[in-house]
Amino acid sequence: MSGIRLDKVCKNFGATEVIKGIDLEIEPGEFVVLVGPSGCGKSTLLNLIAGLETLTSGNIFIGDRKVNEVPPRDRDIAMVFQSYALYPTKTVRENITFGMETRRIPRDVQDAAVKEFATLLQIDKLLARKPGQLSGGQRQRVAMGRALVRKPDVFLFDEPLSNLDAKLRIEMRTEIKKLHQRLGKTSVYVTHDQIEAMTLATRIAVMDLGHIRQFADPATVYEDPADLFVAGFMGSPPMNMIPGKLVREDGMHVDCGGNGGTPMRFPLPDAIARRVADQEGMDVVLGLRPETIFAAGTELPGPNRYIFERPVVVEEPTGPDTMIVFEIAGLDLIARVRPQDGKPQGTPFRFEVEMDRAKLFDAKTGLRL
């Protein structure tokens, strides 16, 4: 099994730089998810690994082999495409065996491989059909089968689930994770869906504007984001970002401006306060995840809690949780409370914030403090 190493990879399309010098080391057997907003270069990076695009500069290694000049067919990779890209005139069986056919693999080996993966993916009854006669989920399975059947060294996935409906997407997500656990092949997976990234990845590379902002395991990316971009991209509903100033008054606080007379001052826990002790007056952004804001007194008491009262602007029940939208200094913020704590619009609500899980960012650079 091979890992993948990217070494100062750059890609320009004409005058536009799409990938701006990316270094990335993927261990053998890892499941790495490239995630980012559209246009961040994640699909281009995947195509570079696949050999479907030519490098502008830098090197790509699969295992120990430098593959800069190696065409896709000789990279020992398989790829699943967003559009499925099934061959419309071929049957499911012919779709799956096409790659083996072009490599002149003997018929009995082909048949055995088809049998193995068709059963695994539950498409064994569809082998004689054409792609046009399949549902979206079935096409997705065939596309997976086509990739799996050659038993390549590396799997590449380009937003494979984004054309499926919500229910099927969750099913296939689990399926892909199971497959990876079973086969253990090195995989690179591109998505713009941060939940897919969180659930599937052993490590996530968060990309923006041709750079990798952070490359770490899902828990770290979520709980310990490197900057405002990563913090804002990961998590749904997104992290609340409250601009403010650092003030000293009984320890460090973030002053988020007057709020109908009562100034909102979030006390910083010691761990953060120590890091910014001499930065009084600095412009900062306070990041609070919705789940760290809840109805006062509903969670076990803990250190560094901050309690304040604001009226409910919108109440959004989702079933397992209820989202309460409220305002601080003209900004809409979201708290995630238990359904039984929900209150109708306009009623005052006492919120409790778990400041230990708050993140602090430099407002100028966006970097974590």
Added chain:
Amino acid sequence: MSARDQSGIVRRGGIGQRLQRATLFALLGLFCLYYLAPLVVMISTSLKSLDEIRGGSLVSLPQEITFAAWGKAWNEACVGVRCNGLEPYVWNSVMMVVPAVFVSTFLGAINGYALTKWRFRGADIIFALILFGAFIPFQVILLPMARTLGLMGLAGTIPGLILVHTVYGLAFTTLFFRNFFIGVSDGIVQAAKVDGAGFFGIFFRIILPMSIPAIVVTVIWQFTQIWNDFLFGIAFTVGESNPVTVALNNVVMTSTGVKEYNVDMAAAIIAALPTLLVYVVAGAYFVRGLAAGAVKG
């Protein structure tokens, strides 16, 4: 891809509406007559005897149906000085049309495929230049082409005519295929590349089987254009190698005493029959192909 059934759509009723529809159909019927009249006259005249033509009117139907004129047009009518009918010239046309259509369609398909799925620097400029050929009036290239054919030793021969039609067909066939392939997902080609197929492997095994509608449209178009061509035929062939369109002209122009309208009409129909036949057989594809991509199927 069937037309949506509209019979269930609620329409306003009332006398005014009914009157409107009646007018509509009356108008449609009138135009049908107008367009069909020449064909009807041609067919009925070709089935009459010369005596009947002389005695009756142009629009009257034949009293006694006779196929004598058809037989004469096929193998007795005089084309210039030779009097063995249209038959040899029909075969000339077939021998010219089949290779010209096949080669120009095939090359157009490869062009369209390369221009859309293997993008290279300058692809758009090359396409624009090829497309330019579609807008050049054929009269402009008569002399240079005659000179070229002369230098190649193909002047006055059927292979020469095949070459001319292939070259000038490329602009249209490339356009048709390029516009068809631009709608084919690039992912399919990428998947095939990962699967290990090369330029021609992908073309023959994946792309070509997908392009049946485009092929049918292009073949009909090319067949009609080349079969019906008169200008290149008369300019670049001589006597025995004339295509049927030129021969038809000669049949009509060669008169020995009495003008045989029935033979002329039969000859004209014979010359037009292949394109009519192609349209009837594959016409549904043609309309579908031209409309393809307009809406999601």
